[in-house]
Amino acid sequence: MKNYLILSLLLPLLLFSSGCTPATYEITGYTGSSINEEIPVPVNAKQMSLTAYSDNPNFKTGITYELKHIGGEQGLYVPSDYFEKLSEAGWVEVEEERMGHVHFLKKSDTVIAIVFQEHTFEIIEMMPGFTF
Incomplete structure (x- = not known):
């Protein structure tokens, strides 16, 4: 009888926990x-804000997009398919300059920073001549 009681308590917990798998993002194209046509952005990402960084001499412009689950839980996961698309477009990640959520990419003389959070990402175009 005791085994049936334990089983009847564990079964609902098992069903509940299997239904709570983390959601993933979806890119449709x-x-x-809008700040630089050479930077690919998922079509289904919603533009949230456009910022001119006049208080930081290294930042030219920035834009924030919303795309649910793009950065994974707490922004800890890099969206590999998005980075593949950036690479196809000619952007090369400067891996030695990566700082947690901040990824730097370079194409010709242009340097951008992409900051991932759980549901948003921000693209910041650095000033011409920016050095790390």
Whole structure:
């Protein structure tokens, strides 16, 4: 009888926990960013804000997009398919300059930083001549 009681308590917990798997993001295609057409952005990412960084001499402009689960739980996961698309477009990650959520990419003389959070990502175009 005791075994049936334990089983009847564990079964609902098992069913509940299997239904709580983390959601993933979905990219339906790409378009150029509104701050730089050469930077691909998922078509289904919603533009949240456009920022001119006048208080930081290294930042030219920035834009924030919303795409549910793009950065994974707490922004800890890099969206590999998005980075593949950036690579196809000619952007090369400067891996030695990566700082947690901040990834730097370079194409010709242009340097951008992409900051991932759980449901948003921000693209920041650095000033011409920016050095790390």
